Amino acid sequence: MTSDHPPVSDQVRARFASIVGAGNCITEDGELRTYECDGLTSFRVRPKVVVLPGSPREVSEVVKMAVAEGLPIVPRGAGTGLSGGALPSEGSVVIGLARMKRVVEVDLENSWIRVEPGVINLEVSKRLAPDGYYYAPDPSSQSVCTIGGNVAENSGGAHCLKYGFTVNHVLGLKMVIGTGEELEIGGPVLDSPGYDLLAAVVGSEGTLGIVTEVVLRILRKPESTQTFFATFPSTDEAGAAVSGIIAAKILPAAIEMMDRLAIAAIKAATHVDWPDVGAALLMDVDGPAAEVEHTASQAIAVAVAAGAIEVRRPRDEAERMTMWRGRKGAFAAMGRISPNYIVQDGVIPRSEIARVLKEIELLTQKAGLRVANVFHAGDGNLHPLVLYDAAVHGQERQAKDLGGEILRICIRAGGSITGEHGVGADKAPYMAEMFSEADLTAMNLLRCAFDPKGTFNPGKVFPTPRLCGDQRGKYLPHALEISGEAGRG
Amino acid sequence: MTGALSQLAGNADAILGMIPRWSYRPRAVAEASEALRETHLEQMRVAFVGGGTQISLGAPPQALDAVIHTDGLSRLVEYAPSDLVITVEAGMTLSQLQTAAAQHHQRLALDPPRPELATLGGIIATNAFGPRRTQFGSVRDLLIGITLILADGTVAKGGGKVVKNVAGFDLPKVLCGSLGTLAMIATATFRLHPLPEASATSVIAARTGSQSWSIVQAIKAAQLEPSSIAAVWTRGLWNVGVRFEGFRAGVAQQTARLREIAAKIGFSTETLQDTQADGFWAQEGAWINGRLRLKIASLPSEIQRPDLLDPVLALLHGATSTWYPTLGIAIVSGVPAEAESLSRAVLDLRSKLVAEGGSLVLIDAPVEVRREIDVWGPKPPSFALMERLKARFDPGRRLNPGRFVGGL
Numbered sequence: 038m039t040s041d042h043p044p045v046s047d048q049v050r051a052r053f054a055s056i057v058g059a060g061n062c063i064t065e066d067g068e069l070r071t072y073e074c075d076g077l078t079s080f081r082v083r084p085k086v087v088v089l090p091g092s093p094r095e096v097s098e099v100v101k102m103a104v105a106e107g108l109p110i111v112p113r114g115a116g117t118g119l120s121g122g123a124l125p126s127e128g129s130v131v132i133g134l135a136r137m138k139r140v141v142e143v144d145l146e147n148s149w150i151r152v153e154p155g156v157i158n159l160e161v162s163k164r165l166a167p168d169g170y171y172y173a174p175d176p177s178s179q180s181v182c183t184i185g186g187n188v189a190e191n192s193g194g195a196h197c198l199k200y201g202f203t204v205n206h207v208l209g210l211k212m213v214i215g216t217g218e219e220l221e222i223g224g225p226v227l228d229s230p231g232y233d234l235l236a237a238v239v240g241s242e243g244t245l246g247i248v249t250e251v252v253l254r255i256l257r258k259p260e261s262t263q264t265f266f267a268t269f270p271s272t273d274e275a276g277a278a279v280s281g282i283i284a285a286k287i288l289p290a291a292i293e294m295m296d297r298l299a300i301a302a303i304k305a306a307t308h309v310d311w312p313d314v315g316a317a318l319l320m321d322v323d324g325p326a327a328e329v330e331h332t333a334s335q336a337i338a339v340a341v342a343a344g345a346i347e348v349r350r351p352r353d354e355a356e357r358m359t360m361w362r363g364r365k366g367a368f369a370a371m372g373r374i375s376p377n378y379i380v381q382d383g384v385i386p387r388s389e390i391a392r393v394l395k396e397i398e399l400l401t402q403k404a405g406l407r408v409a410n411v412f413h414a415g416d417g418n419l420h421p422l423v424l425y426d427a428a429v430h431g432q433e434r435q436a437k438d439l440g441g442e443i444l445r446i447c448i449r450a451g452g453s454i455t456g457e458h459g460v461g462a463d464k465a466p467y468m469a470e471m472f473s474e475a476d477l478t479a480m481n482l483l484r485c486a487f488d489p490k491g492t493f494n495p496g497k498v499f500p501t502p503r504l505c506g507d508q509r510g511k512y513l514p515h516a517l518e519i520s521g522e523a524g525r526g
Numbered sequence: 527m528t529g530a531l532s533q534l535a536g537n538a539d540a541i542l543g544m545i546p547r548w549s550y551r552p553r554a555v556a557e558a559s560e561a562l563r564e565t566h567l568e569q570m571r572v573a574f575v576g577g578g579t580q581i582s583l584g585a586p587p588q589a590l591d592a593v594i595h596t597d598g599l600s601r602l603v604e605y606a607p608s609d610l611v612i613t614v615e616a617g618m619t620l621s622q623l624q625t626a627a628a629q630h631h632q633r634l635a636l637d638p639p640r641p642e643l644a645t646l647g648g649i650i651a652t653n654a655f656g657p658r659r660t661q662f663g664s665v666r667d668l669l670i671g672i673t674l675i676l677a678d679g680t681v682a683k684g685g686g687k688v689v690k691n692v693a694g695f696d697l698p699k700v701l702c703g704s705l706g707t708l709a710m711i712a713t714a715t716f717r718l719h720p721l722p723e724a725s726a727t728s729v730i731a732a733r734t735g736s737q738s739w740s741i742v743q744a745i746k747a748a749q750l751e752p753s754s755i756a757a758v759w760t761r762g763l764w765n766v767g768v769r770f771e772g773f774r775a776g777v778a779q780q781t782a783r784l785r786e787i788a789a790k791i792g793f794s795t796e797t798l799q800d801t802q803a804d805g806f807w808a809q810e811g812a813w814i815n816g817r818l819r820l821k822i823a824s825l826p827s828e829i830q831r832p833d834l835l836d837p838v839l840a841l842l843h844g845a846t847s848t849w850y851p852t853l854g855i856a857i858v859s860g861v862p863a864e865a866e867s868l869s870r871a872v873l874d875l876r877s878k879l880v881a882e883g884g885s886l887v888l889i890d891a892p893v894e895v896r897r898e899i900d901v902w903g904p905k906p907p908s909f910a911l912m913e914r915l916k917a918r919f920d921p922g923r924r925l926n927p928g929r930f931v932g933g934l
Contacts, residue, residue, distance in 0.1 A: 193690060220911060226825055226884045231906045232708075234915075236696050236699030283608070286722075288720070324776070328777075330775070385688065386609040386687070451686075452691075453693045455692050457692055458692075459692055472683065476684065479709075
């Protein structure tokens, strides 16, 4: 996909530049190319203009200007998203938040931090580490992705099995909506009276407005963390181990599964010395020391009983970090074994893991492709990586079709089309398979309350464009009323 | 005219003294949808009632034509113990759900007062919580899916039945605390947790709020992870209750560590027997009609300030304050000695809290106090947006009109 929209006129450019400064207003074709996609590189649209505001006031001015010019707005953090959430809409202005990266305030006593949206996820924990605190959500892209992007996508990560997602850690935020209004929602104090608008905004994928400041809950570091790495003949035994661990009342901080192909790719790309096996689990247990000691030994016993070939514990923190870097670098590692890949993000009930993996395997064989699996096994969040070669005619299409079929398997298993990457442009067509028309209409009510003109990130999340219509809503007469059997009032 | 679904209402259907004309008792989601369709066609103003434990929360309805009771919607819809996920109809009581989950050694980690009466729908609508919020969060952190019935009777779903799911807007969470003003909650899907192998409650007696806070800070510094902490104030004394739950070894170690830490800063610790412990954690739920009940929210470190709550506590007979220090929320209750001076003290407290980003809500209050004090306090900064949200979901303003913040 490419766009043939001409850049904005010199006049419009000058107006944006007058708000943010000429250096922060991009209209050069070559520079615009940087912004034509996010982490989902198979979708590309050149924006009309990219504006990089430096303050909430500038964001508000830019939004007002874009609305006045009738330009759609696409917010963008670091552009690491995997669903095309930051893919420019046709003829849009992209508002990049990368310049807004101040840590505004830290309150350790009350366990919160206030940051601007361009702050990198990992920087929050680094900033807090000397005091023994951290920020829990840890998407694999955490060393580059921004808090603003995390809020938009309700990002998760390996450790959300125990600690929850971004939505469980955002206490408050400030945002600019389509009217240019600057809103303040929630804050460091809990239970502010009124609707839970935070829940609406977190995970709204940039369709409701632009977040300009975020208050995050921070946590005291656990006293102890134990990590182990267990290998299995196949994903069957590894899946049984996961179910067994959960059945033993253990809530690990993370349990990650990798299959043979994923292990091979990770080995090729990093320094891990993992054996060639059918499947592996990487698991963290954390908390108070005695609790961790007990749960780790229990979990290992369960893994062994389920058929583990070997269970390794890292010798030191350095080895532990190497193990986790291997896991977190899994997507990038695919480049070692395949020219191209598509990553899916479907979720299934945990108890269905073994069955669904088999179903995926069958489909994959039928399509003549390869799929590597690396995923958050504790919460059933699959990341099947469909490997293909774009140079081979028709293979990209085949890979996309296979990815779609995998999502349908997840829906049929009672799961979801996305556990953490978001719907974006990529999975919008599948929303209508997961949700009914009435469900989508109800969700749209929320969007219309924030953004009735559909200025923000049009074309994302919803499978077809939806208008907001009259604020009062159209009165729909009941069949009995039409037939004259019932009246109004 | 209404159809066969409704009956004439009586005193038992009253909400804060207002008696509706009609009363509905749907026994299935489809019937509830029909009831809402009917009230939509008749342009009736409707309220939803579960177990009634929080019926006093909110301003009196602006108008009320019909009440929809949810006690006929009490079925277990789906329970997958191996996935730790349960779906129930909204009129099921929390106790019923816990009984079903306990058969598989699981629980919903939510413990608001009066679980034998409180329904899941009511808990969601009022954002009710208890001491375990310390570790497990509030209902929004445990609710993963919902079936709604919109004002016109349309049935819609949000979320799903897997814990991890970011497909579409998070309608389940948006309904949390919405007090029946956006839609009727018909079913709810929750994430469950395993029942812990062991539990131990210790109580540390403190003389002041700031001593209580120093105990809480010491627990945090020592990296202990209690499932509940509450500092209960009665007659000038503070009792800081700390509960650990988990595997036996972990609970024993944490309880021992707590004793050491407390001793180091000069406090002695008493570990309670099970029945005593249950009593301690149920204190906030002790319910007497006619009492004043306030929910106070501030930065956690602020509520300890002695000057803050004292003027209100001094004007209440049998005053109790249950402070959840890690949350920054306190529930204050007692019988007002004299309504006028008490109202002044409460308003003064509210303005102090609001000035620092906090709030004060009347959960329940005698009529004399309600006359003087708005239940919710000043409109929040994003109120205009809340009005727009209400207008989208309930364009006829017929769902629980006037009861929520700013008359929503």
